[in-house]
Amino acid sequence: MGCLYFLTLTQIPGIVPYAFRASQEFFQGIFRSDFYTFVKTFVVKTIKTNLIFGLVFLGCMGQALNVERIFMAKMTYSELVARVSRPGAVMVGLSTLTDAKAKKTGNPFGTVFKQARGVGVVGADYESAVRREGERQGVSEAAEFKAESRPWGQWLVPSKVATHKGKLYLRTQSAPRQRKTSPWKINAYRDASGKFLSPDAVKPFLPEKSDSARQSAVGLEEKIEVREFCFDSIRKVRIDGKTFELVAD
DSSP: OHHHHHHHHHTHHHHHHHHHHHHHHHHHHTTSTTHHHHHHHHHHHHHHHOHHHHHHHHHHHHHHHHHHHHHSOEEEHHHHHHHHTSSSOEEEEEEEEEEOOOOOTTOSSOSOEEEEEEEEEESOOHHHHHHHHHHHHTOGGGGGOOOOOOSSSEEEETTTEEEETTEEEEEEEEOHHHHHHSOOEEEEEEOTTOOEEOHHHHGGGSOOOOOOHHHHHTTOSSOOEEEEEEGGGEEEEEETTEEEEEEOO
């Protein structure tokens, strides 16, 4: 930022007239119907037309992102456990970075991580949810669906938080209707060093998505999805209307 500050001072005579013209263009563009397209074009044009002004703009944006990261409220693992331990189900939004379980054969990227975000319900009754979904889909066999016990780990907070080999896991659940309005989205893929990877290049090495065989057995076409996240993989959590950076105790 010091370099940008110096460059800005030495280029003020040239920047001020340009900044005035740019601001006029910008505020005129606010009233356009294609505003979002205009903003994208405006930023690219600004950076191309005046490099110094563009550098200052990008520097300010970078500082704004750092400010968000620095001043974002933090929530510890134990605080999250306490927050979801209250009676009833809890809606959460998560930003995660997890191992994509990429195939090893022929894979030039090594371990591939997927950066994703989505919404889920913590503490929902899985058995009841499958039965309700069966009723909605008109599948009578689902009325007899029985949930099985956990295949690994132990519950710390039943249907909400599990422990396994010293790690904590948050269990979330979503129904088809919920996913239509708030779908789980993969934002990016990264390698072990944090470098972004092309989704098209990574795709051949990603495992096929698997559905619940037991839900299919009772006739459900659209499934109740269950996702469990190690606390270590959760970057941000939104709960009770506030977003927190999740940190270890």
